[in-house]
Amino acid sequence: MEKHSGMGADRERDEGHSSFFGNILGTLRKKDVTTVYGEPIVLADKRVVPVASLRMAGGGGGGVSAETEKPSTDPGSGSGGGGYLSVRPLGVFEITKDKTRFKPAYNVTFLVLVLSIFTFGLAVLIRKSLK
Numbered sequence: 115m116e117k118h119s120g121m122g123a124d125r126e127r128d129e130g131h132s133s134f135f136g137n138i139l140g141t142l143r144k145k146d147v148t149t150v151y152g153e154p155i156v157l158a159d160k161r162v163v164p165v166a167s168l169r170m171a172g173g174g175g176g177g178v179s180a181e182t183e184k185p186s187t188d189p190g191s192g193s194g195g196g197g198y199l200s201v202r203p204l205g206v207f208e209i210t211k212d213k214t215r216f217k218p219a220y221n222v223t224f225l226v227l228v229l230s231i232f233t234f235g236l237a238v239l240i241r242k243s244l245k
Contacts, residue, residue, distance in 0.1 A: 151207075163207040165216075172197030 152164035174195025205218040 159210060161209040163209065165204045165206060167200075167202045167204055169200045169202075170198065 155162045176193030178191045203219045208215050
């Protein structure tokens, strides 16, 4: 038997199988804020800290089913699992001796302009189709 740590407690597992999701959680627990903020980059008189959004989800299950009509030494069993991990850049913090400011990875003004034009165009199309 092997001992694996995960979710704050030691778990013993037969056959040496390890949990994929448990390994990811273990890796993330060992990290600090640099998991989401990244390592600071020093450039001349300023420091740049990358910022990202981290999302993670997972699940799994298993079951055992034995035939009831005839005795069996090897009951059927099954298990499965899955997960999702997403890291999305949000921008950077730019830190100088005078000020700190956040620069988004996406140009918000441009996105608002595109959305406004799309909404206006959609309103015109709906208005024409109702006439």
